[in-house]
Amino acid sequence: MHHLYPITLLDDVEQIMVVKDKPYPKMNKVQYYCPPNWSLKIPVVAFVLKFFIMCYLSIKEKPDLITGYLLFPHGILAFITGLLTGRKIGISTIAGPVELYAWGKSPIGKYSYHNQLPELSYIAKISLWILNKCDLITVTGSYTSKCLVKLNVDENKIFILPHVLDENFKFKDVNKEYDIIYVARLAQVKHIEILIKSIKVVKKQYPSIKVAIVGSGECRVKLEKLAQSLNLSENIDFVGYQSDVWNWYNKGKLSVLTSEREGFPYSVVESLSCGLPVISSNCGDVCDVIKDGYNGYIIVNYEDYDSFADKIIEMLKNPTIIDSFSENALKTAKEMTPENVSYIWKEIFQII
Known part of the structure; x- marks a missing residue:
């Protein structure tokens, strides 16, 4: 939800169509498209249904941009949909460079960010190919941006988007327990x-x-x-x-x-x-x-x-x-x- 809110503030943005398992709370300009609840019990079925929903919306509504949050699986869904329907493609990497190496996984010890990342694996090379074919890549900070540029991703298509919060997170002068x-x-x-x-x-x-x-x-x-x-x-x-x-x-x-x-x-x-x-x-x-x-x-x-x-x-x-x-x-x-x-x-x- 916090990723979407800043986009809704733009006057030029008329509608944001979001394909996901379940809807977020209602938000101005945002319309949710979700697969049926029964499909969520079978992740592969839900994945395929979301792909068809995205293709349908892309063909019917002709969005200016199709983007996915996290390279796998949503970024790949956006990438394939954009290629098939001729739309511009964006991918938001929100977990850092590990998204290149480990699709949908969180391996321990091998990809610590205070060490040099390992040589590119086969999956990482595919990930880089996908990113280089995209029109837009958003990252959450300069560390991820520098890593991608070092791997020869065009820096002109990389944008840093920091997180934002709702107004509940604010200082209160209360007793420190x-x-x-x-x-x-x-x-x-x-x-x-x-x-x-x-x-x-x-x-x-x-x-x-x-x-x-x-x-x-x-x-x-x-x-x-x-x-x-x-x-x-x-x-x-x-x-x-x-x-x-x-x-x-x-x-x-x-x-x-x-x-x-x-x-x-x-x-x-x-x-x-x-x-x-x-x-x-x-x-x-x-x-x-x-x-x-x-x-x-x-x-x-x-x-x-x-x-x-x-x-x-x-x-x-x-x-x-x-x-x-x-x-x-x-x-x-x-x-x-x-x-x-x-x-x-x-x-x-x-x-x-």
Whole structure:
């Protein structure tokens, strides 16, 4: 939904047709086209039906652009549909360069963004061919853009589109119940175990440190057992999925991100919008908004829990740093408005 809203602000855009499994909430200028619910139980059938829906809409409505979010599967659907029906094609890579290598997968360790990416696989070469045939590629930051240019993708067709949020994510002057807020899907690629290990180190100086881990996922039981084994059960609260996540950000002093790779994580933008400094791993496009020593810190190696611990201790020891970084976080967040992203889309439509 946040990807679409800036486009709806453009006067020249009359209609946005969205083909997806289930509709988002109603939005101005947006019309949803979904396969029948029964087909969702058989992903291959749903995939084929969405392809036919896209082809039908392309032939009937003659859109100026067909674009897909994520190279696989939606980008490939858009690519094939555009080729068959003679429409201009766009692909939005929102997970970073890993989309080239691992279609629909999230392999661990092999594609860490703080290391050099491996040689192009057969799938990656196909991905590059597809991207080079597109009229438009949007990415979430300069890291992904530079990676694609290095792989000889035409930089003139690459546009950086940062994320935008709804108005619920804003600073509130409330009591800080937690020192650290961590918000994410509890998945392996997030490496939340690194945060837990760093808290074990921090606890030596701050025995009463409090952390809230907000989110659900397949790793929750394993992470809870790790926290228990490190005697951190009283320090770390696993609060599960929360629909009012903006209120949880405002309960904390700072935010931490320990992923081995990200496209442009919403949790970072959400944290900044609520005035939370972010201590983040060097995991991709996040470095466009987290400026080391300004609104947070960048940890080079996501596995280095001691470095995470050092920065957490440094900030907790110096409340003035937290206050300064918090002010800067809010300044950074003000630059990521729907209007700014809408202006980028206006430039895109003028070019294509």
